[in-house]
Amino acid sequence: MMCCGACKVARRAKLLFLLLLSLGLLVWITTFAGSDTVRAIQEGPRMLWGSAGDLRNIHSLLGGGKRHPPTLLPADDLEKHPQPPLQICPERSPLLRGAIALTFPSSLSLSDVEEENREQLSPGGQSQPSDCISRQKVAVLIPHRNREKHLLFLLHYLHPFLQRQQLQYGIYVIHQAGDATFNRAKLLNVGYLEALKEQPWDCFIFHDVDLVPENDLNLYTCHAQQPKHLVVGRNATGYKLRYKGYFGGVTAMTREQFSRVNGFSNAYWGWGGEDDDLRIRVELQKMKILRPPPEVARYTMVFHKRDSGNEINKDRMSLLRRTPLTWRSDGLNSCSYSTASIQRVPLYTNVTVHIGHP
Ligand code: UD2
Numbered sequence: 077m078m079c080c081g082a083c084k085v086a087r088r089a090k091l092l093f094l095l096l097l098s099l100g101l102l103v104w105i106t107t108f109a110g111s112d113t114v115r116a117i118q119e120g121p122r123m124l125w126g127s128a129g130d131l132r133n134i135h136s137l138l139g140g141g142k143r144h145p146p147t148l149l150p151a152d153d154l155e156k157h158p159q160p161p162l163q164i165c166p167e168r169s170p171l172l173r174g175a176i177a178l179t180f181p182s183s184l185s186l187s188d189v190e191e192e193n194r195e196q197l198s199p200g201g202q203s204q205p206s207d208c209i210s211r212q213k214v215a216v217l218i219p220h221r222n223r224e225k226h227l228l229f230l231l232h233y234l235h236p237f238l239q240r241q242q243l244q245y246g247i248y249v250i251h252q253a254g255d256a257t258f259n260r261a262k263l264l265n266v267g268y269l270e271a272l273k274e275q276p277w278d279c280f281i282f283h284d285v286d287l288v289p290e291n292d293l294n295l296y297t298c299h300a301q302q303p304k305h306l307v308v309g310r311n312a313t314g315y316k317l318r319y320k321g322y323f324g325g326v327t328a329m330t331r332e333q334f335s336r337v338n339g340f341s342n343a344y345w346g347w348g349g350e351d352d353d354l355r356i357r358v359e360l361q362k363m364k365i366l367r368p369p370p371e372v373a374r375y376t377m378v379f380h381k382r383d384s385g386n387e388i389n390k391d392r393m394s395l396l397r398r399t400p401l402t403w404r405s406d407g408l409n410s411c412s413y414s415t416a417s418i419q420r421v422p423l424y425t426n427v428t429v430h431i432g433h434p
């Protein structure tokens with residue numbers, strides 16, 4: 077009997093112990109279930125995959141950032157459709173249109189022309205084809221003073237013209253500061269020197285502000301051996317070459333050709349002679365001038381009178397006689413100037429320069 081009584085007590089104690097144990101467990105769960113540790117365990121998977129923002133953070137922490145943005149394509153899709161490397165642009169651009177009709181509406185404004193080109197240009201009036209690599213890097217140099225409207229008409233046509241030719245290019249306007257006599261040739265030397273400080277251009281187009289090309293088959297590229305003269309004809313001269321050695325208006329020379337002739341002379345102040353001087357320099361180097369066919373090399377010159385400050389240069393004939401003696405020491409290597417400002421505006425790079433006076 078004694079033994080049986082003891083067993084009963086022991087069984088009751090065991091039951092009481094189990095009851096207390098489960099009560100204790102219940103109290104522990106209700107107390108700690110809201111803690112960070114438990115939440116962390118519950119929410120673990122969401123932290124690991126994260127939101128889009130987290131993914132970017134992880135990406136940048138891994139050294140990704142802009143250079144390797146996360147892609148939406150699965151990796152094996154990318155392997156199947158890799159991005160083809162850009163090819164050199166075709167020899168003949170498929171975008172060319174040939175002759176186009178030009179109009180010069182007086183209502184055209186700077187903001188119109190900026191808007192037309194907003195998507196295609198980077199600051200300083202530069203552009204490059206999006207789907208191929210241009211065959212040449214071309215700098216167009218325009219000497220300028222007080223011809224804003226002409227500049228606007230030219231930019232309106234020239235940007236799309238150069239883009240149809242699939243060129244990588246930049247347009248530089250070299251603006252003569254002050255009101256001393258104009259010097260077209262020296263401004264073009266400055267343009268060449270300043271543009272090369274920015275980029276290693278292959279080809280230079282020396283371009284009057286008032287000449288608008290009528291046909292995009294007139295390519296603004298350089299020939300490796302021969303300097304090019306691009307204005308065979310223009311409206312005002314019945315589209316005929318003015319005279320045999322005529323080399324004015326728009327010319328194209330490689331970086332090497334222009335440096336070989338020591339650029340333009342700096343000595344021609346006022347109107348005339350500087351273009352013939354450049355032709356003599358080219359001939360002294362035994363280079364032959366190349367011209368596109370007359371039906372292609374056509375320009376419209378926006379009408380103008382002779383500007384004040386660009387009076388006819390009476391010394392031009394005597395200067396031209398001395399070119400064979402002076403070209404080595406008068407040109408790029410003696411071009412002294414001081415740059416007032418370089419501004420990268422949307423449609424071109426404006427170089428304002430003090431070039432002295434006669
Ligand atoms: C001819 C030549 C030109 C040049 C000049 C004599 C043609 C088509 N052009 O032009 O290349 O040899 O004779 O120097 O044959 N300019 C200004 N502001 C001025 C003055 C001139 O911006 O106040 C610039 C402008 O880019 C202009 C260029 O210089 O187009 C030539 O001057 P121009 O147009 O008065 O001379 P033009 O038409 O007789």
Ligand code: MN
Pocket residue numbers: 284286377380
């Ligand atoms: Mn002119």
